[in-house]
Amino acid sequence: MLEVVKLFEDSSTVDELGIGSVRDTFSNAFFPGTSTLHTRARxxxxxxxxxxxxxxxxxxxxxxxxxxxxxxxxxxxxxxxxxxxxxxxxxxxxxxxxxxxxxxxxxxxxxxxxxxxxxxxxxxxxxxxxxxxxxxxxxxxxxxxxxxxxxxxxxxxxxxxxxxxxDLSRDEAEFLKTQIATSKRDSLFAWLAIHHPDSGAGRLWEHEAHDEFPRPIAELVDEARRFHFTGTGPAILYNLILAELADNEELVEQFTGALSAWAEDLEVHGIFDGWDRQQFWTRLLHLNPRIRPATQTFLNDWWQLAATDTHASQAARDLVTMRELRLKRGRARITYADARSTWGVGAGTGPLDFRWSIARSHLNDIADGLEA
Structure with missing residues (x-):
């Protein structure tokens, strides 16, 4: 509950279209025992x-x-x-x-x-x-x-x-390193605590030791990378539709540009190249069988549109509109004008971090302590 409240402090992270279960599945798999509410390891x-x-x-x-x-x-x-x-x-x-x-x-x-x-x-x-x-x-x-x-x-x-x-003493850093490494042995958190706790990487897939990750972890990190790039697209389109309904030319221009930049990133980073999306769901559902079929269908439909460069089409708009309506019913902002007063501009467009920034802070604290 507290994490949900914190999400609303930054509207860009609000899960408007119900993909948070996928994001959190990655987060919990990579960094068990962390929370967006945490600050420092000590x-x-x-x-x-x-x-x-x-x-x-x-x-x-x-x-x-x-x-x-x-x-x-x-x-x-x-x-x-x-x-x-x-x-x-x-x-x-x-x-x-x-x-x-x-x-x-x-x-x-x-x-x-x-x-x-x-x-x-x-x-x-x-x-x-x-x-x-x-x-x-x-x-x-x-x-x-x-x-x-x-x-x-x-x-x-x-x-x-x-x-x-x-500042952690060496004994304290060794203790936390051991607890992370032994409590969740197969997690990325455990591997990093043992092998490479210090990092300045902005994203998981940019980690200095990325090429050394064990294969199962490396494959899951790659799935997270693809989801990171594709997952914000529906939210950008969602905000563009609301900007058009509000007749706000400045915001329309802003989100039109954001959607174009998003599509360009997909191409630059080769997000759909060789991506087995059936395998994606096999991995995710093994980690979290509670991900709803409707969420899977929505993302599969969105990915099909994005892969064919029709992410701004009427079909894409209809997909986003129906997704919000099914989730929120009478509170759906696209469908009901009265609900638009609560729109947080940019809602859901923030990057998907998978709690890496929190884990990185904890791990860097441990790395500094080990050198004390």
Whole structure:
């Protein structure tokens, strides 16, 4: 739900024509445990550190959650004191922040094997309160702790809530590298964590180690590349149709040019050359059998139009119009004039990133830590 809300903060990423299930299938396959709501890798340690530091007291769940919120607010101030500028969740809102980092990273902790108890945050505190044993103090070398429902974590820094940074120590980077590599062994995330965590590539298929990807991963990356280039075309046409209905000549010119540039990119990058689209769906449905047949039909029809350079024809317009109508019914903007007041110009035309920018940030943080 939070990710959907974030999508609407940037209208260019809104899934107006219902292809988000395909985009997310790629994202989850490549980078399990990531989210568009994430910022920096060290939150994957901040949260379990703070949660267990509160849980050790065995307080009732309500009191424990209040204490966790207080400490997460301290963390915001601590990161600011540590001169962190980008990536601080709640940097502006501070104590009035509605959704704390723990809520944003909680599911990821389980996916990456950092959290072993499969429960909510409040359930975690209840489980901790029900345990009869006390938590051991650190040994003399500071390496042994009872970590409750978390896997054995690196030691929490003493200055965590006074002056923290996003810089990972070598031990912390090794820990996160290991968790990513062992929790989802067949993913691109795991391969990159082990073999090539640092990257400045703007797109997955431009990665510096692309030629070294294992064959199954390389083939899926190529499918994602083709979908990246073809997937925004319907949204561009959708915005062009709405611009025409609004009689906005400036926007008509803008989206006409965008559609032409999109078609040119398909040719320049040879998107349809040798593309087995039946194999595309075989791969995708193996990863996510819940992709709707209607979505498959819509994309197949669109690809046929694009491959024959009829992406701006009346048939293409009818395809987009009917797709929106089937999805939204009375809220369809093309069909119903009253619904157009909510049109976000450029909706759905943003590039398909497949959460690479988030994963790249995490991996680069790990790479820097490994060199520390």
């Amino acid at each position: 939150y994957l340690l901040f949260i379990p550190w703070l949660v267990n530091d509160v849980a050790r007291h065995r307080w009732p769940a309500e009191k424990a959650q209040g204490e966790l919120r207080r400490r997460e607010t301290e963390l915001i101030h601590s990161l600011i004191a540590g001169q962190e500028v980008q990536g601080v969740i709640g940097r502006d809102a501070k104590k009035s922040l509605k959704t704390m980092p723990s809520a944003l990273y909680w599911a990821s902790l389980e996916t990456l094997g950092i959290r072993r108890w499969k429960t909510t945050i409040s359930g975690y505190f209840r489980n901790a309160a029900q345990r009869s044993s006390t938590i051991d103090d650190p040994d003399a070398d500071g390496t042994s702790l009872d970590h409750l429902g978390m896997t054995h974590l690196p030691r929490m820094p003493e200055d965590l809530t006074t002056s923290a940074t996003f």
